[in-house]
Amino acid sequence: MVRLLNTWRVKRGLPTWGVGPLLPEKYWQSSCSLISDPVIREQQGGSNLSEQEVIQWLDTKPRGSVRYVAFGSEVRPSADEHKQLADALEDWSRPFIWVVQHDKDHRPDPGLRKRGGNRGLIIYGWAPQLMILSHESTGGFLSHCGWNSTMEAIGRGVPVLAWPIRGDQYYNAKLVVNYLKVGYRVADDLSEMVKRDDIVKGLERLMGDEEMRDRMVGIKSIFDNATPDAAFDSFSDFVNQKLEPV
Template sequence: MEREIFVVTGYWQGHLQPCIELCKNFSSRNYHTTLIIPSILVSAIPPSFTQYPRTRTTQITSSGRPMPPSDPLSQQAAKDLEANLASRSENPDFPAPLCAIVDFQVGWTKAIFWKFNIPVVSLFTFGACAAAMEWAAWKLDATDIKPGETRLIPGLPEEMALTYSDIRRKSSVPSRGGRGGPPKPGDKPPWVPEIEGSIALMFNTCDDLDGLFIKYMADQIGIPAWGVGLLLPEQHWKSTSSLVRHCEITEQKRQSSCSEEEVIQWLDSKPRGSVLYVAFGSEVGPTREEYRELAGALEESPGPFIWVVQPGSEEYMPHDLDNRVSNRGLIIHAWAPQALILNHISTGGFLSHCGWNSTMEAIVHGVPFLAWPIRGDQYFNAKLVVNYIKVGLRVTDDLSETVKKGDIAEGIERLMSDEEMKTRAAILQVKFEQGFPASSVAALNAFSDFISRKVT
């Protein structure tokens, strides 16, 4: 009898992509997978996904945000999911699934799966370090850390001790940034109630980056935990020339001010390791004032750069910046071919918000960071990069204040001139030259064994 696994994705592209890759991994292991997606993301599924054997998708109603119980749209989404499961349970051609792997962002779906006796595995689309640090900050009540004080975390190395700067955050963030501000006494990580009742945890990471933190989370929560990533699209495991062809064939065509070919031609004209890539993803960004500070720093810095300006942020930056920096800067509006840029030999640094997908991509391509986290797990992703694997610098130690032009310019200069850091990034990159990490293959094997025993 065919084995099936449900995978339920959260509400943003950064959650969908890892879930798609996870489904592909299960398909290659002869599992049938049903990807449950909010209707708002249907157009974001690449056509190639439907070509994988043993994969299908099921839609549920979309909400504009993760689902509070009072949201009418979430109530409708719950009804959609329950109706789907009910119809399947009545059909002998659809045996009960082995489990549902649920993105923590949509943990509300657990109760519906439990109605049909389907066990739930919780999926973190970010890394285990961020989860471990958030858990430790809560359990150690780190909100009272004073300036200059550190608080060691039992079971984790000294360089990951909690500090005052780990807890200080801006009290508000720009409109794309969502909830922000420092944690309050007693605040638990928002994902804690979303994973309660799960039989195991999965993290979009691997032992080479996060092995210590995966073990920490398994020990703390008391259930198995696996790193099953890096759940990156296939093009991130290819050479530059293959990347160009792959993007031409399979990449969704998105609105952009530059084509892939134009970006590659510009990069080809720059010296090896000289280009700073500046991008903050699609969901968060600096404040209006910080955009201007960043523009000033890029203008004053002597080296070449690519700056991806998010939709809606154009008004924040000087309108004549393109002319002032001339061919030294390539300013891309809207979408940019990030895999191509990070993998190019001319790219030598990445000023990043340290969203987990961007963090993984830069590590795989051997590019060191100037870390500018803005919300959520990004703060501790930055700590992993800077303190633990040591392939990055912080843009400033105090992110509770506006980031200034001088800090940005100094950070760029330090990053682009630090040959030791570039060497460490290149050494780490070698671990991923053979493709999907061996430790994650082993983790998926361990999951298969676990779930087979659990349901028999």
């Protein structure tokens, strides 16, 4: 983006400012690294776990060890793929949080919670996503790549395993995987059913790529200094200079 803005300045010969990412004002005002979701957004619907319970669970896990799995409130994998995901998380030996929307056709095998033990946390309904992504134990995000989720993952420095399902999610996934290079696609061919082995391999690949993780840290640092206020202040200074009497 910085390169694009510089190119625009050179070709047009005009000053240019980027005003994104456009996240709620309270996001930028948060004074601590762990962002509480109720500060940013209202809780949507119910949940089987409170934010504090999720924090307490995350606090017991090693730094960067947890994979967060969530598809937002409007899209989700097919019922068959949902079963593949449940099998993958059961087979995977590392900690995970899985957010499942209230839908009888997509609820995981009730035995998964028992078999996963303390290794897995399943949240039904609303989840405190920003808090989870900003917790030091969270090291990866299996996401549908909705725009808000994509920006929140980048803003909190969490690599993404992209599983786009419709619309702009495919372009957001391309941004993450091809351009920023801070994630992978869950499968090479998303026109076919995503299978258990694809998911497990993707999660392991995401966890093992230290070079990508370092790249994400660098991008996060740029993100941290890219508040809309900085761009607006720069624009205001430019205008005021032009308005000063010669």
